[in-house]
Amino acid sequence: MPIENPFPDLSAPSDSTLVGPLTGTLRDIGAVIWNNAGENIPRDLHWDIIALTLIISTLIWFKRKGNGSKGADGRARNSGLLGYLFPKDIYTHPSARVDLWLWITERAVKPFFAIGLLVAIGPGTEKTLITLLEFLFGPSPAYTPNYSWMLLYSLFTLLCYDFVFFLTHYTMHKVPALWAIHKVHHSAEVLTPLTRSREHFLAVPIWAAGGAFSYGFAAGIFAYLFNGNIVAATLLNIGFFSLLFGFNGSFRHFHVQFHYPVWLSKWLHSPVMHHVHHSYLEKHWDTNFAAVTSIWDRLFSTLYIPEKDEYTPWGIPPAKQFENRTYWQNTIGPFRDWYRMLSGNYSQSTETNSSENELKS
Ligand SMILES: [Zn+2]
Numbered sequence: 001m002p003i004e005n006p007f008p009d010l011s012a013p014s015d016s017t018l019v020g021p022l023t024g025t026l027r028d029i030g031a032v033i034w035n036n037a038g039e040n041i042p043r044d045l046h047w048d049i050i051a052l053t054l055i056i057s058t059l060i061w062f063k064r065k066g067n068g069s070k071g072a073d074g075r076a077r078n079s080g081l082l083g084y085l086f087p088k089d090i091y092t093h094p095s096a097r098v099d100l101w102l103w104i105t106e107r108a109v110k111p112f113f114a115i116g117l118l119v120a121i122g123p124g125t126e127k128t129l130i131t132l133l134e135f136l137f138g139p140s141p142a143y144t145p146n147y148s149w150m151l152l153y154s155l156f157t158l159l160c161y162d163f164v165f166f167l168t169h170y171t172m173h174k175v176p177a178l179w180a181i182h183k184v185h186h187s188a189e190v191l192t193p194l195t196r197s198r199e200h201f202l203a204v205p206i207w208a209a210g211g212a213f214s215y216g217f218a219a220g221i222f223a224y225l226f227n228g229n230i231v232a233a234t235l236l237n238i239g240f241f242s243l244l245f246g247f248n249g250s251f252r253h254f255h256v257q258f259h260y261p262v263w264l265s266k267w268l269h270s271p272v273m274h275h276v277h278h279s280y281l282e283k284h285w286d287t288n289f290a291a292v293t294s295i296w297d298r299l300f301s302t303l304y305i306p307e308k309d310e311y312t313p314w315g316i317p318p319a320k321q322f323e324n325r326t327y328w329q330n331t332i333g334p335f336r337d338w339y340r341m342l343s344g345n346y347s348q349s350t351e352t353n354s355s356e357n358e359l360k361s
């Protein structure tokens with residue numbers, strides 16, 4: 001998944017110094033640019049998240065006696081620890097190289113889209129909602145926040161974010177013109193931590209707009225209830241949903257199978273559930289759309305909890321994979337597909353060639 005940590009600043013204390021509107025605006029824009037530059041390395045690629053990913057993978061290796069990771073073909077296999085953590089066939093795969101170049105492009109393009117959208121959509125949504133609530137229910141009841149309320153605010157933000165993510169993702173799969181863009185994420189034939197950011201640059205504003213809208217929505221409701229006087233809960237100064245999100249995002253594009261017990265998978269997406277989302281087998285299509293929780297997929301019947309060592313060959317159906325293999329194929333891909341759609345040469349059935357799938361499975 002290509003999205004950023006949705007909770008970077010929720011726990012930051014607000015600055016109460018009074019400033020003029022122009023200074024305030026410039027300072028806000030400056031802060032967004034600064035945060036964006038600082039986030040140029042996504043949270044899930046920071047050393048702590050990578051270290052945690054490797055430690056958990058080592059524990060799985062011990063517990064499963066060398067089993068539990070998948071090769072470039074999406075099949076589970078047994079290997080020594082070094083090959084288990086850093087499999088040569090995955091990291092030397094052409095798809096991993098394309099991940100890197102698409103990631104660089106996405107990083108370069110992102111500030112142009114993300115700043116405008118975050119500045120406009122997030123606060124815009126928040127303000128509109130506060131005005132609406134004041135109109136409907138009168139002035140803010142100005143409740144006094146405590147830790148439970150802060151926790152609820154974090155949880156509510158997470159659920160809003162996850163729901164908007166689910167809807168955006170679902171639409172990207174179901175609407176052919178948008179699938180042409182999102183296909184770039186799914187053309188990854190192996191999963192590496194960089195695959196999370198593997199997206200066409202046109203997908204960047206779509207994800208950013210959805211994220212900004214959901215934070216603005218949650219912030220608007222809680223700002224109204226507490227008269228603007230609430231921040232998200234933290235644990236040891238880290239927003240723990242932020243940590244959960246960063247970790248989950250990184251591990252879900254890692255080739256080691258990290259399962260949760262089935263009861264927990266019904267509430268939270270385990271990382272291995274995203275292996276299924278990337279599989280081209282027909283039974284796996286259009287499943288596990290959400291980012292963090294399983295709630296929305298359960299409600300919309302798209303939840304798929306895989307068996308241990310379930311075969312998940314990654315990529316788009318083989319009949320189409322050759323068209324989305326190189327960096328340039330992926331970059332011009334949406335324009336090529338839209339041209340085909342407009343000229344009547346595009347058929348969804350060739351996008352999902354099931355007879356070919358059966359051959360491969
Ligand atoms: Zn993914």
Ligand SMILES: [Zn+2]
Pocket residue numbers: 169173182185186277
């Ligand atoms: Zn997808």
